[in-house]
Amino acid sequence: MRVVAKFGGTSLGSGDRINRAADSIAAAVEAGHEIAVVVSAMGSTTDSLLDGIQFDVAESDKAEIVSMGERTSARMVKAALSARGVDAAFVEPGGEHWPVITDSHGEVDVEETTRRAQALADRMGEVVPVLTGFLAEDHAGSVTTLGRGGSDTTAVMLGNYMDAEEVVIVTDVEGVMTGDPRVVEGARNVGEISVDELRNLSFRGAEVIAPSALNYKEPELGVRVVHYQHGDLLQGGTSIEGTFETLIDLQETPLSCLTVAGRAIRNRPGILAALSGALGDVGINIDAAASGLDSITFYLYTEDATEAETVLHERVIDEDALSSVTVDDDFAAIRVSGGELPTQSGVVQGMIETLADEHVTAHDVITSATSVAVFVDWDDRERALSIVQDTF
Known part of the structure; x- marks a missing residue:
């Protein structure tokens, strides 16, 4: 099975969590699955980088600065996989195999991104690509970004364009819950939820998956949300069903x-x-x-x-x-x-x-x-x- 696994910032927020992520990826590879990994910046790295910009800055320079969070995460996860004997390679803007391309309006160039994503997918039997989420590259080679929730968008978009069977969003919540467990007692996991239900919740404050990412979900693409402590990429959590229709x-x-x-x-x-x-x-x-x-x-x-x-x-x-x-x-x-x-x-x-x-x-x-x-x-x-x- 071909799977795109996205690890959020909290799921990579410490050395122990990076090890846990690498263990789950290595186990899926050992079971014979093709895995592509999308990573967010570790912990609050992006906020720290933004806080450090106390001067007027061009958008192109700002994108380069904030990209360092995801670039660091990709190198850390790649190194952790290599230490486990997994043939992995980090993939970032500017690299030969980078897939996500934007046009002159900052929108995703669907045709070019699809072509590159499929070329990367063809290599997944040989190597585990570890991609920087949130980031993109324009036709001139400059770094651009996909906006709020961009790592989720990267994962679901690539899952779609790489013909993956499933996208797994690894985060700090046990899928979708019946209520906020920090506020209400007895909150439990919801096994399945529709894209429309989830988008309503997301637009009203539920921090599960970026609404923009769900625009890329096709009916045949499975999307699941699991907790980073779960340890198994291939089961558990909440399955997101259906696709958007007007x-x-x-x-x-x-x-x-x-x-x-x-x-x-x-x-x-x-x-x-x-x-x-x-x-x-x-x-x-x-x-x-x-x-x-x-x-x-x-x-x-x-x-x-x-x-x-x-x-x-x-x-x-x-x-x-x-x-x-x-x-x-x-x-x-x-x-x-x-x-x-x-x-x-x-x-x-x-x-x-x-x-x-x-x-x-x-x-x-x-x-x-x-x-x-x-x-x-x-x-x-x-x-x-x-x-x-x-x-x-």
Whole structure:
């Protein structure tokens, strides 16, 4: 089996951890697997290098300076593997076999990177390449970087382009957990998680794998996250399933918009739960909700609007924090989710501007880390759907 194993900074943060990493790589090689290794800078090396730059510096010089962390890690891991009798070679920008190439815009040159990655893969039966993560090289031979989480990106990208069966991300967490074990008791490992679920968590603070790396995951490429103490590259941890797809969905049923206003809403703990709970008690489903400083808006099926207004009005009467409830009918919801949506700058602005150019009013826009919902007049739904589809 061909595997790309990425070791994060914490998993290489001491001599003992480097030995542990080398042992796990050597064991996989001994079992007959082809292993390529991607390394981050040891511990907090990159931060220390950046802290040392107390002067104006060109981006090209800055890239060269911060590259020293990954370059050192690659040499340390290569040496540890050689000490175990494994034929290994460090691979870095400027070297003959370096694969990751960027174009004049700083974006990965997919064609050239694929060609070089496949050439490197052809050598994996003879040698274990130890590659510097995070780094790239432009066509002029200068060092560039892949941005935040770049080592994860390097690993999954190469796993894709080298036709690997699996990418293993070795880090300081036991895969994906049900909660932060430093905060909650009883947190346990999640055996499988989808790319969409994980990206939602990553964009909201979970430090498991860089969201940008998951853009390179194809359906046939396995990606797994394991703890550095696990010691076995080929099992355990959390398996990341699926791949990103851009999905565009038009709500099939007309919606009504119910807005509850009140100047003291933001200072009333539990008010959202009280209002949504009251709707739930009578079996009314909420399609979407949004809140502001002095209002809460619910979108729900128009057929439920009259009953919902009655239920919410009772709450308005009972709650000093609330002043009024109003209803507006006949909206459609168009939702866009997944794909490269979270990494596309200005995508929401572009979609709204395009709708405006075609004289379609967007009455509301609700976003999450990985999706956008646009609410338009029911009669404009088909035209709006066509515009959104053209946008993506």
